[in-house]
Amino acid sequence: xxxxxxxxxxxxxxxxxxxxxxxxxxxxxxxxxxxxxxxxxxxxxxxxxxxxxxxxxxxxxxxxxxxxxxxxxxxxxxxxxxxxxxxxxxxxxxxxxxxxxxxxxxxxxxxxxxxxxxxxxxxxxxxxxxxxxxxxxxxxxxxxxxxxxxxxxxxxxxxxxxxxxxxxxxxxxxxxxxxxxxxxxxxxxxxxxxxxxxxxxxxxxxxxxxxxxxxxxxxxxxxxxxxxxxxxxxxxxxxxxxxxxxxxxxxxxxxxxxxxxxxxxxxxxxxxxxxxxxxxxxxxxxxxxxxxxxxxxxxxxxxxxxxxxxxxxxxxxxxxxxxxxxxxxxxxxxxxxxxxxxxxxxxxxxxxxxxxxxxxxxxxxxxxxxxxxxxxxxxxxxxxxxxxxxxxxxxxxxxx
Amino acid sequence: xxxxxxxxxxxxxxxxxxxxxxxxxxxxxxxxxxxxxxxxxxxxxxxxxxxxxxxxxxxxxxxxxxxxxxxxxxxxxxxxxxxxxxxxxxxxxxxxxxxxxxxxxxxxxxxxxxxxxxxxxxxxxxxxxxxxxxxxxxxxxxxxxxxxxxxxxxxxxxxxxxxxxxxxxxxxxxxxxxxxxxxxxxxxxxxxxxxxxxxxxxxxxxxxxxxxxxxxxxxxxxxxxxxxxxxxxxxxxxxxxxxxxxxxxxxxxxxxxxxxxxxxxxxxxxxxxxxxxxxxxxxxxxxxxxxxxxxxxxxxxxxxxxxxxxxxxxxxxxxxxxxxxxxxxxxxxxxxxxxxx
Numbered sequence: 001x002x003x004x005x006x007x008x009x010x011x012x013x014x015x016x017x018x019x020x021x022x023x024x025x026x027x028x029x030x031x032x033x034x035x036x037x038x039x040x041x042x043x044x045x046x047x048x049x050x051x052x053x054x055x056x057x058x059x060x061x062x063x064x065x066x067x068x069x070x071x072x073x074x075x076x077x078x079x080x081x082x083x084x085x086x087x088x089x090x091x092x093x094x095x096x097x098x099x100x101x102x103x104x105x106x107x108x109x110x111x112x113x114x115x116x117x118x119x120x121x122x123x124x125x126x127x128x129x130x131x132x133x134x135x136x137x138x139x140x141x142x143x144x145x146x147x148x149x150x151x152x153x154x155x156x157x158x159x160x161x162x163x164x165x166x167x168x169x170x171x172x173x174x175x176x177x178x179x180x181x182x183x184x185x186x187x188x189x190x191x192x193x194x195x196x197x198x199x200x201x202x203x204x205x206x207x208x209x210x211x212x213x214x215x216x217x218x219x220x221x222x223x224x225x226x227x228x229x230x231x232x233x234x235x236x237x238x239x240x241x242x243x244x245x246x247x248x249x250x251x252x253x254x255x256x257x258x259x260x261x262x263x264x265x266x267x268x269x270x271x272x273x274x275x276x277x278x279x280x281x282x283x284x285x286x287x288x289x290x291x292x293x294x295x296x297x298x299x300x301x302x303x304x305x306x307x308x309x310x311x312x313x314x315x316x317x318x319x320x321x322x323x324x325x326x327x328x329x330x331x332x333x334x335x336x337x338x339x340x341x342x343x344x345x346x347x348x349x350x351x352x353x354x355x356x357x358x359x360x361x362x363x364x365x366x367x368x369x370x371x372x373x374x375x376x377x378x379x380x381x382x383x384x385x386x387x388x389x390x391x392x393x394x395x396x397x398x399x400x
Numbered sequence: 401x402x403x404x405x406x407x408x409x410x411x412x413x414x415x416x417x418x419x420x421x422x423x424x425x426x427x428x429x430x431x432x433x434x435x436x437x438x439x440x441x442x443x444x445x446x447x448x449x450x451x452x453x454x455x456x457x458x459x460x461x462x463x464x465x466x467x468x469x470x471x472x473x474x475x476x477x478x479x480x481x482x483x484x485x486x487x488x489x490x491x492x493x494x495x496x497x498x499x500x501x502x503x504x505x506x507x508x509x510x511x512x513x514x515x516x517x518x519x520x521x522x523x524x525x526x527x528x529x530x531x532x533x534x535x536x537x538x539x540x541x542x543x544x545x546x547x548x549x550x551x552x553x554x555x556x557x558x559x560x561x562x563x564x565x566x567x568x569x570x571x572x573x574x575x576x577x578x579x580x581x582x583x584x585x586x587x588x589x590x591x592x593x594x595x596x597x598x599x600x601x602x603x604x605x606x607x608x609x610x611x612x613x614x615x616x617x618x619x620x621x622x623x624x625x626x627x628x629x630x631x632x633x634x635x636x637x638x639x640x641x642x643x644x645x646x647x648x649x650x651x652x653x654x655x656x657x658x659x660x661x662x663x664x665x666x667x668x669x670x671x672x673x674x675x676x677x678x679x680x681x682x683x684x685x686x687x688x689x690x691x692x693x694x695x696x697x698x699x700x701x702x703x704x705x706x707x708x709x710x711x712x713x714x715x716x717x718x719x720x721x722x723x724x725x726x727x728x729x730x731x732x733x734x735x736x737x738x739x740x741x
Contacts, residue, residue, distance in 0.1 A: 041688075042696050043653070053692075079688045079695055084547070084649045085642045089438065096434035110547060114644040117549055178534065179545040208531060 027101030028340030033333060034074045035059075036094030036103040038111065043081035048107055050312060051130060052077045054322030055105060057309035058330075068333045071340075076100060082107075084114035091115045095124050102127050102345050104329055105148075109133045109180055112145075120144045125345050127332070128325055128375070132259075133184060137374040139350070144342075146349055146373045148325055152181060152257075154398035155281055156188020158379055159255045161396065162279070163200075163228060164193065167253065171202045173226030175217050175241060177233055178206040185232040185257055188398070202226050207237060215244050222250040229254045235262065239270040246274035256280045258379070263288045264315040267384065276386035281379035281396075284324050284360045288315045289388055297358035324359045328366060328375065331355055363395040424577055433569040437641065438681060440573045443580040444638040445677035449661045450587050450670065451630025456659070457668035458591060459623040460603030461510070462519040465526030467654035469499050469628040471645075473635025475533065478548040478645040479541050488553045488640050492579065495636035496629045503628020507621035526655040530647040547646025550639065576637050583630060588670055590626070599623055600668070631658075664706050666713025675714035679706075 027034040039052030059073040067073060076098050078090040087106065094100045102125035106112055109131040119126040120142050128148035129136055132155075136147030163170050174189070176182035186204070190197040203224035205217045214237050221229065222245070229252040231241050238260035245254070256278045260266045263286065267275040285292045292298040301323055305312055312319050333340075335348040350373065355366040366375045378397050382389040428436045452466050476495035480486040486494070506525065513521050533542050542548070555571030566574070590596060598619050601609035610616050639645050657680050665676025687698035710717040 041692055044651075077692070079692070081653075082648060083651070083653075084644055084646050085638070088642050088644065089441070092434045092437055096432055108648075110545065110646040110648045113547060113549065113646065114642065114649075117643065210531070 022338040023341050023344075025101060025341040025343075026099040029071070031071055032074050033068065033071050033340060034076060034098065034100040035329075036091070036098060036100035037075065037077040038080040038087050038090045038094075038103075038106045039077055040082040040107060041079040043083065045082040045108065048082075048130070048318065049079075050316055050318045051105070051107065051322040051325075054305075054309055054312060054319045055326045057304070057312070058323055058326035061304060061308045062330060068330065069337060073333075080108075080111060082111065084108075084110045087111035088114050088118070091118070095119075095122060100124075101340060102342060104128055105130050105325055107131070112136070116142060116145060123342060125342055125349070127345070127349055128329060130325070133180060137372070139371060139373045144346060146346075146368075146375070148328065148375050149321075150258075150281075150283055150376050150379050151374065152184035153188035153191065154374075154377060155258055155379060156185045156190075157192035157398035158281055158381070158396045159230065159279075160189050160192020162381060162393075163255075164196070167228060170200055170228040170253070171224075171226045172200050172228045172230055173203040173221035173224050173252065174201060174205070174230045175214060175221060175233060176204070176206050176230075177237070178208055181259075182206065182232050185230075189230060192398070207233075209234070213244075214240050217241075218244040218250070219248065221245075222248060227252050231256045231260075233257070233260060235260045235266045238266050242267070242270035242275055242278070246271070254278050258282065261286065261389070262315075262317050263388065272386055275384050278384040280382060280384075280389070282361055282382050282389065282391070283364050283376055283379050284317075284320055284357075286389065287317050287320050291388060301359055320359055324357045327357045327359070328352075328355070361391070361395075421581075428570040428573045433567060436569045436573050440569070440576050440641050441638065442674075442677045442681045443573075443576045444634050444641060445658075445661060445680055446673045447580055447583050447637070448631045448634035448658055449665060449673035449676045450584065451627045451634065452658050453662045453665075453668065453670075453673055454587065454591070454599070454630065455623050455627035457662055457666075457672070458596065458603065459599040459620065461620065461623065462515070462659075463522040463627070463655075464519050464652075464659060465522035465524070465529075465655050466627070466631050466658045467650050467652060467656075468525045468529035469503060469631040470635035470638070470654060470658070471529050471533065471647075471650035472502060472628075473499050473632030474639035474645045474650070475542060475548075475635075476632070477636040477639045478550050481550045482548045483541065488550075489575070491640075492633055492636045496633045499632025499635075500625045500629035503632075504621050504625030506628070507624025510624065511617055511620055523652070523655070526652045530650055530652075533647040533650075543646075545647060547644060547649070549644050552643050553640065572641055576641070579633065579637065583633060584670065584673075587630070591670065595619075660703065662713075664703065664710075664713060666715025666717075669713065669715035671718070672713050672715035675718075679714075 037052060037055065039049050040046050041049040041052065056075050056077060059075045062068060063072045076094060080086040080090050091103060091106065094103060103119065104127045106115065106126065107130040112129045112131055115126065123144055126145040128146060132149050132152040134151045134153045136145055137151065174186060176186050193200055203221050203226055205220050207214045207217055218241055229245065231238060231254060233241055238256060254277065258281050261280050261282060285295065285298055301320060304323065305314060305319060332345065332349045336344050350368045350370050352366050352368045352375065357366065361380055363380065364376060364378050368375050378395040380391050380395050381393045382391045427439060448470055452463060455461050455463055473495040476498050477491040480491040480494060481488055510518055510521055534545055552568050553572065554568050555566040559566045598609065598614045601614060602616055602619055606616055661676030661680045662672065664679045666672030683702055684695065684699055687695040687702065690698050
């Protein structure tokens with residue numbers, strides 16, 4: 001009898017503790033968690049729009065499986081057409097009118113720059129933004145903003161380390177897109193090379209997104225006598241550069257930025273035999289990579305795509321990206337439990353310890369702290385063997 | 401509805417304007433900050449559309465590049481505020497002056513171009529502008545692709561002191577409203593008289609206009625300058641409202657949307673600028689809410705509907721409606737110079 005009484009009592013205590021812990025900010029309730037997002041569903045960058053769609057599909061799956069701690073996720077995503085003023089307008093709508101708990105995966109460096117100050121002044125989390133710029137990891141002055149993917153500078157540093165290890169007398173030629181993304185990569189490489197940068201980098205040429213081809217830039221780089229080619233280009237230009245270099249008989253060691261590693265949309269058009277030997281980094285599994293054909297995580301992803309996002313392109317790596325980042329925020333919300341306040345969301349996002357998303361590469365984990373707002377910091381080098389990417393070496397991070 | 405057709409009708413537009421003014425004053429206290437911000441943008445677009453309408457609607461010079469002047473105004477404000485510490489209110493006239501000069505100078509060579517060729521020349525300006533803003537030599541000023549983040553102005557201390565605490569959005573709304581009212585009155589003054597008639601005459605029959613002693617070259621360049629000034633002021637106000645400028649904010653699409661705005665609102669109509677602004681601000685949002693997959697298809701359908709149902713723009717349709725309902729004494733086919741409101 002006493003035992004029963006004790007059990008009932010302890011249950012009651014546990015219950016009341018659970019109730020006491022329930023704390024909500026706008027956008028959270030017993031039944032719902034509202035998350036806001038902007039994506040370019042239209043306009044010049046609409047290829048990225050599939051990220052927003054795959055995230056929405058992910059939350060459809062989560063809701064169907066019972067939600068997160070019993071709450072359904074209401075993912076509200078608006079089109080900003082990759083135009084910063086539109087992002088400001090839409091994010092204000094999300095925060096002030098739709099009253100979302102936080103904003104997640106807003107896409108694009110300029111778009112996120114436009115709302116950076118606003119989010120931090122309002123103290124609303126701007127979580128896991130979809131850009132690789134370095135400035136999102138700045139918890140001191142912008143404690144409400146956090147990135148997700150490895151930043152471009154880190155990646156540039158990783159290439160620099162590999163070059164220094166394998167080819168210390170390299171003459172490096174760089175082709176980069178003339179914007180912050182391109183410059184971030186170049187800065188990373190320079191930082192990684194340290195004081196040797198001046199001697200080792202023999203040519204640096206840029207292109208504008210509006211240019212039809214980068215043929216002349218490649219000829220210029222060949223003429224510079226470079227024997228290492230650092231290719232910082234977006235998919236269309238990456239394919240052109242790889243093809244042109246091969247066709248004019250320029251045979252440098254080629255480093256290709258992670259932005260353009262899709263076998264389907266870059267290497268196939270460039271020519272698979274022409275792409276052999278390319279070196280790049282990766283942090284999540286490639287959708288077209290045969291290596292993962294029997295991987296349980298990718299099989300699960302495939303099943304997810306078929307059921308929840310059947311119109312999505314299975315060869316598009318952005319859909320793996322969307323799934324992976326959604327899984328990360330899923331974990332943040334699980335950790336937050338019943339304390340769904342904006343402060344706790346940031347606290348949980350900043351206290352992930354070796355969290356594994358199984359669509360990321362086997363050795364990549366997510367770790368954050370209140371001084372470290374860079375969830376994925378490690379990448380692994382891989383080389384293209386003419387058919388597929390082959391991982392080699394260990395997981396690497398930036399720095400020296 | 402015409403203003404210059406006699407004293408009897410004078411009271412109707414005044415009454416409408418007073419009501420409109422009162423509603424405009426009351427709105428920010430009735431809606432959320434976010435809506436206030438959107439309404440501020442509507443007024444910003446309205447000023448820009450009025451500017452473009454002076455050039456295209458009244459003077460018949462097609463511009464597909466007014467986004468460039470909008471960008472210029474926005475960057476003027478951002479650079480003055482961020483790099484030189486100029487207060488926000490002082491940057492607006494500065495942006496206007498810079499854009500007037502730029503517009504006038506662009507208008508001079510453009511004199512030789514007409515119709516489609518002028519459209520192409522201005523299109524070139526609109527296309528080039530985002531890249532010019534990324535240009536390396538200017539990067540120290542423009543911030544390159546990163547753009548410039550500017551601080552939002554707070555309401556002056558004067559308002560809380562008299563027991564009217566305005567938040568930043570409300571203050572900016574009233575600031576923009578005051579400037580918009582000023583720009584509209586100036587525009588109305590300019591267009592209802594001799595200058596307006598000269599502009600329309602050039603549009604309708606430039607040889608006849610010249611024969612009557614209108615200096616075509618001067619008027620056309622000046623129209624370009626004034627038009628650019630309006631758009632530049634709008635850009636400046638837009639930058640303050642959005643708190644951020646970047647080359648990606650001013651793609652050629654902005655220029656196209658401005659043109660859409662004046663055609664939907666009503667060419668050669670002052671009130672049309674307001675209708676057009678409401679259209680380009682809200683219809684894309686509505687379209688996005690209706691369909692994620694094809695928001696611009698929905699937008700296109702709405703646009704087609706407007707063009708077919710209101711061939712003279714919303715302003716034309718309103719005029720027609722007013723003429724049909726009652727006002728027997730008025731002549732619905734008022735001449736184009738009298739279409740001021």
